[in-house]
Amino acid sequence: MKNQPGPVKHDPQKLPSALQSIPDLLAGKKPAVFLDYDGCLTHIVKDPDKAILSDSMRQTLQGLAEVCSVAIVSGRDRADVARLVQLDNLYFAGSHGFDISGPGNMQTEPGGAKTALPALDASAEKLKEKLGHIEGAMVERKRYAIAVHYRNVSDSHIDEVKQVTATVLKEHPQLKEGLGKKIIELKPNLDWHKGKAVSWLLQELGLNKPGIVPLYIGDDITDEDAFAELQGKGIGILVGEHDEQTAAEYRLESVEEVEEFLKSLTEHLSKQEDV
Numbered sequence: 001m002k003n004q005p006g007p008v009k010h011d012p013q014k015l016p017s018a019l020q021s022i023p024d025l026l027a028g029k030k031p032a033v034f035l036d037y038d039g040c041l042t043h044i045v046k047d048p049d050k051a052i053l054s055d056s057m058r059q060t061l062q063g064l065a066e067v068c069s070v071a072i073v074s075g076r077d078r079a080d081v082a083r084l085v086q087l088d089n090l091y092f093a094g095s096h097g098f099d100i101s102g103p104g105n106m107q108t109e110p111g112g113a114k115t116a117l118p119a120l121d122a123s124a125e126k127l128k129e130k131l132g133h134i135e136g137a138m139v140e141r142k143r144y145a146i147a148v149h150y151r152n153v154s155d156s157h158i159d160e161v162k163q164v165t166a167t168v169l170k171e172h173p174q175l176k177e178g179l180g181k182k183i184i185e186l187k188p189n190l191d192w193h194k195g196k197a198v199s200w201l202l203q204e205l206g207l208n209k210p211g212i213v214p215l216y217i218g219d220d221i222t223d224e225d226a227f228a229e230l231q232g233k234g235i236g237i238l239v240g241e242h243d244e245q246t247a248a249e250y251r252l253e254s255v256e257e258v259e260e261f262l263k264s265l266t267e268h269l270s271k272q273e274d275v
């Protein structure tokens, strides 16, 4: 069997700004908008519980969801991100896409992650026990993932956090490692990620059609799966930058630019509807 070619990667700094490109991005089509949460809709902060959505971003999302389909695709627990966003006309894919809900009582787990629950339970307990003495280390249990946070750990203890996490991971082949901004994640060792969740939603919502262009906006390494999945079918927009090359094709500088972009997109679509 021939190897599939990988996604085309770009230098984030050289990407064109999505803000100046809305008509080009849409090319006369209607968008379906997929958004990451942390670092995209809210700034990265020290305490994950303090990453609160601003009222103005909430209003912006609500307005956009009135003119096109909008989904939040997050590494957070689905219930957590839904509670932070507080809008009922959006779709939510939590635990990196393993746990999906939406309007009309949609609630589903298409990645088949249930089998990983015992390993996740055992690992979370072990990690809490083994990392409890390290100041600033935090174990965040999501339904289908665990994030080990080291943002608030002193430099001299970060290696210990990484080593403990690697040891626990090794004991559970049902789980695999994921990386993010100052976190190491333990995720079900399955062929499922944010990109697959986006494709699943497009199919399920009847959005796989020529008149629709899927847009995915995110800032982190885990968003690369979605950017790659959309190459040739839609458009990835990277917010800021991470440490690697990106499969996104456009960029936005900051959370503020994400909001400006979403507002302009809503305005553009509302004008189209008035015609």
Ligand SMILES: O=P(O)(O)OC[C@H]1O[C@H](O[C@H]2O[C@H](CO)[C@@H](O)[C@H](O)[C@H]2O)[C@H](O)[C@@H](O)[C@@H]1O
Pocket (backbone or CB within 6 Å): 036, 037, 038, 039, 043, 044, 045, 046, 047, 048, 049, 051, 073, 074, 075, 076, 077, 140, 142, 147, 149, 151, 180, 181, 182, 183, 220, 222
């Ligand atoms: O996919 P996302 O919606 O971007 O979620 C990714 C992770 O976001 C959260 O952690 C990150 O944001 C925190 C708050 O700003 C920050 O303290 C942390 O260092 C970041 O890694 C969340 O806590 C994780 O569960 C998500 O996986």
